[in-house]
Amino acid sequence: MLTKQDIIDKALELGFDDIGFTNAEVFNEHKPFLQKTPNNYTWAAASGLQLEEGCNPVTILPQAKSIVVLLQNYYKYDFPKSMEPFFGRCYMDDDRVTRDGLTIKIKQFIAFLRDDGIKTKTPFHLPQKAAAARAGIGTFGKNCLLYANNTARKSSWINPVTIVIDKEYEPGKPTVAIGCPDWCRNACIAACPTRALKGNCTIDSQRCISYLTYYASDITPYELREPMGLSVYGCDRCQDVCPRNKAWMSQVLPINERVVTKAPYFDLVKLLHMDEKYFLHYIWAHMFYTPATDMWRWKMNVARAMGNSSDDRFVPELIAAFNNNNDPRVQGMIAWALGTIGGVRAKDALHGFRAGASDAVLHEIERALDSLHHY
Template identity: 30%
Template sequence: MQLPSQRYAALIKKQAQELGFAYCGIAKADFLEEEAPKLEAWLNQNYHGQMAYMANHFDKRLDPRLLVDGAKTVISLVYNYYPESRLPEGPEDLKIAKYAYGQDYHHVIKDKLKLFLENLKAAIGEINGRAFVDSAPVMERQWAQKSGIGWLGKNSLLLTRNMGSFFFLAELIIDLEVAPDPPMVKDFCGTCTRCIDACPTDAIVGDGVIDASRCISYFTIELKDSLPDSFKGTFGNWIFGCDICQDVCPWNRFSKPHQEPKFLPSEGLKELKLQDWLELTEETFNKVFPKSAVKRTKLKGLKRNIDFCSED
């Protein structure tokens, strides 16, 4: 006879599939004991750079029960963003990370999570829970590994055997007891070091450890100051984010194109040439990136990145 917690797990996974999530993993909401010393060491090394928010809410990052009263379950979800075709990536083309081709994923996925929670309440009854999409102190990759979805690669990203790593992670933390999945304990990276070897700024400083203050994504998105001259010539024309460590990962040969229309690039973005980037105006910026994550840098930040990559 199936226990209620098992029925809930089956219901949740069916709902996740219907909403377009590629994977759904379930873990018991508990203190991430193994991660506590790792997080503390990472912060003590100042690998978070100017991302002061990473040092905030230390306890909440490690214990979801501090985020949701009575939390019993963490539901981890995967949403694909791998594009069917890439934007031009020639030697002179300026590049943005593939996750930013379309609309801001925070809004697209958050809407799905709200519907997810509503559907669960309609099917099960009153549930207290919160939805998270990369915008709160949740160690999403660790929870996804704990729920059996994948393992943490040397580039610190979550990897799966069937679709690599070009996907977003999201979570529902709820006060309902749901049968958990077994964690992923095997590491399928083996002796491969392609991501480490390919990183032009040497940001991967250990197995699964990133010095974010050296990462191109950090420089082009998080850093608000001037870009350091010592890194000039290392960005490879990446002006918003960076996909290098993912592009070289052998597991990403299994990436499949997403089916989300909202992640398709605007016609204006596809048409931008080098000169258009160099002459980017506020009007064009707003037209090309109307609902995009690229707006996070604002026009001023994007132009700073463009100038840095374009200077001789």
């Protein structure tokens, strides 16, 4: 039978950044957390993930004895400046659909265990951050993220991967705690643009920009449009301001060539005008939470980011997109974006949009025109 050291050595040989072990006991402390804020997890239920069930490893693998937790640092390479302001870092090289990066390593690791007769399951709904803390390889931040204990300069730029196995290994010493220094006066909470962070590792996820960019069911509420800034998909603000992340972020890192290759496809103008074929060919496999049937959300997000950019280069693009879209959420956000960028061209276009506009879009047009009365 493989020793614990054999398994650790294999994980490091494959390029994982850290590995820990915990037992297969129920994550009892996590259940009340899920029950207290059920609205935060409606997205998970809609995706078929039963998070409460995932708190009990035996429901995942009946013979469960241990959980192996692997950590992968997803920010070893820098990201192109043409993408970084608009997309969360953890999504820019996400291979969960393309399965050509981290997935290959996970498969190799699982094959190594199975070759020794160990049964494995790799669940998505087990509380992965809680498992990492119980395995002693991470602590929590008040921004609800996991921070590494031994790798990535103790930062939060890590993905935990959990594998439930049917063999018992000595568990690590738990570090289930908030690891934030007292002298940090809740920088993440103060910096969160939409006031989603509520303190002590709690979040109103439906106010979080990440959630809003890929799961929102309607046009972004008016009061959140400006705070959402340039975000098109995801948000890193509470990590960028965190002093626990500064040591990692102070490095000059080599560029991520995989992301450089795809960056031209994520140009805002191309995203605003993309059709379904383009979306499915170039975008969806990399950032897949929004299906093609909800492409309106991408376009709305891009229009909002363009408005917040104050870049009048986008005005003709927004005008063309208004005329080529009939979704009121996209048209409404385009009207808002034109009102935010401003200028005579934007004002004239908004006047022209009035004819034939639906009530909801007309409301956005009139509000945008009100903000342009000085032109």
